[in-house]
Amino acid sequence: MGLRKDARRAVKLVQNVVRSRRAQARLVEELAKQGPLEPHRYRVGVYFADGKVNLYQLRQWYKPLARLAERHPVLVLSRASGAALALLDEAPLPVAYVRRVADLERVIHEQDLHVVFYVNQNSKNFQMMRYGRRWHVFINHGESDKMYMTTNQFKAYDYALIAGDAARARLDKVLWDYDFDKRAIPIGRPQADHYLDGRALPYPADGREVVLYAPTWEGDRGAAAYGSIASHGVDLVRALLATGRHRVIYRPHPRSGVVDEAYGAANREIVRLIEQANAGDPSAVHVFDQGKDLGWQLAAADVAIVDISAMVYDRLAAGRPLLITRPVSPQAQVDTGGYLSACEWLDAADGSSMLARVDEVAHDPQALERLGYWVERYFGDTSPGVTTERFHAAVDHLMAEWERFAALHATDPDIDEHDAEGEAAEQSDDIEVD
Known part of the structure; x- marks a missing residue:
């Protein structure tokens, strides 16, 4: 029984590796179609370390982020080949495929990311969060009263964009010594401004x-x-x-x-x-x-x-x-x-x-x-356009704070943020299962 189970696992592992290699080959072709990213263009990054099964967490942000990109260029950083392929096909934003830590560092050095958004709590988020001199901001993938919404992991981020008073009260019950006035910025639900966006419904208006x-x-x-x-x-x-x-x-x-x-x-x-x-x-x-x-x-x-x-x-x-x-x-x-x-x-x-x-x-x-x-x-106020304005104002505030801190530390020496921990992480993620 044990040998049979081990054999099934071995077959599944081989299949996963084959799928991963094929996906990466297709990805090379799709990235070539997108063309190289313009250096030093992007100020906002959206870091997504999950596979395509969890893309629903990011999809809900497509329209608000596309609108934000009109004032602050936005780049999606994807760690998984399957997710990256899907993003290249469907996302209204440019995509960088950063499977290895070395790839991630290359993009960081080629771009000027002032703000990095996170939509979930993937453990690989910490491979990005170790880079300083930028704001790491948790934007989540929804608003709810589930246990997930009161995790102490909020403290790992410089800021969190939250929905409103209920979210703050919920967190206040759990997080000790957290500076809500500074670090938790209420923006409402910008997705609600895009629920219809002129879309034709798939059924007639017939009174049902x-x-x-x-x-x-x-x-x-x-x-x-x-x-x-x-x-x-x-x-x-x-x-x-x-x-x-x-x-x-x-x-x-x-x-x-x-x-x-x-x-x-x-x-x-x-x-x-x-x-x-x-x-x-x-x-x-x-x-x-x-x-x-x-x-x-x-x-x-x-x-x-x-x-x-x-x-x-x-x-x-x-x-x-x-x-x-x-x-x-x-x-x-x-x-x-x-x-x-x-x-x-x-x-x-x-x-x-x-x-x-x-x-x-x-x-x-x-x-x-x-x-x-x-x-x-x-x-808060859900009048059309108001929550989008609050989202943009929050990002404008973070950009201004970045400029203020950059000026304060303009004479600081450059540092090399690549270290042994990053090298170890790079070795550990060579085989990807999407």
Whole structure:
């Protein structure tokens, strides 16, 4: 049994190496098409050390960063070949492939990066963060009340761009001796300014009530078991499809089913139900959404049903009717000190009961009024364009601070930031598995 398992692992390792080599060969071709980067052009870097499976964390920043690049040129630094290939194909920003530490250092020396953004807590972030004389800024990949949002790792960065008052209060409970006034800069949710951006919807405006169901994955531990596909999803979607007056947009987390096969099976059943409903009534145009673009769904849906995840707050920023699925796992940790203390819950039940609850919240003006308080609490002013202005103002402030410190230390001797630790890291990342 052990030998068989070892053999499978060996085969998988060889396959990964072959895929990596092929990806890197394709990447050389794509980078040649992009052409060499103009030296000393880029002032803002976005460091992404993950593979393409986690690109959803960066995709939500494409449009805000593209707008920012109009005033401060932005460069994406990708450590993985698969992610770099995808970024070259889809990102509205130039990409530098920096697989080795030596590659990273070359780009740093060729560019004048004053600010470096990070969207997650990948351990390879520290290979970039060891370079001083620039601001390292955590911008995260969403706003939520999950455990991830109160990590002490915030202290590792010079600054963090946070959503608003709720984020600060959440962190204040956990972080000791953290200078919030200086290091935590509230900007709201700039993505919300781009939710639609003139995009044509994939269905007609025919009077159907559009319901977005966007569940998260099952989680890798009991405390984070927030996913609802297996507990709520099948019965809920079946009931919505049967009414003839609803249109369903189903957007599951891309990792759904990676841990629990039963969860994956429930996900596949929902997809099958949607295909069946569309085949029976093509005018229904129910949507199984696996697209890379997140935003139009949040703005277009008449009511949204989401799990405890960043999707709660992405939808909250739109200020429209919203239900949160209540986790069935007794181990799931729920922060009841913020929006989740007063949100509209959807409990797991039979399809007709959940459908009645959806209709109740979708047409309750008092529920929408209560929602308005929390929109302000989490994001501040969400008037069109305001949060983008706050994002730009925050970056302008960091640029001004960089200039101030650069002037103060103008006579300091040059230093070589390459050291033995960097050499060791370079040796350790020669084989990449995306």
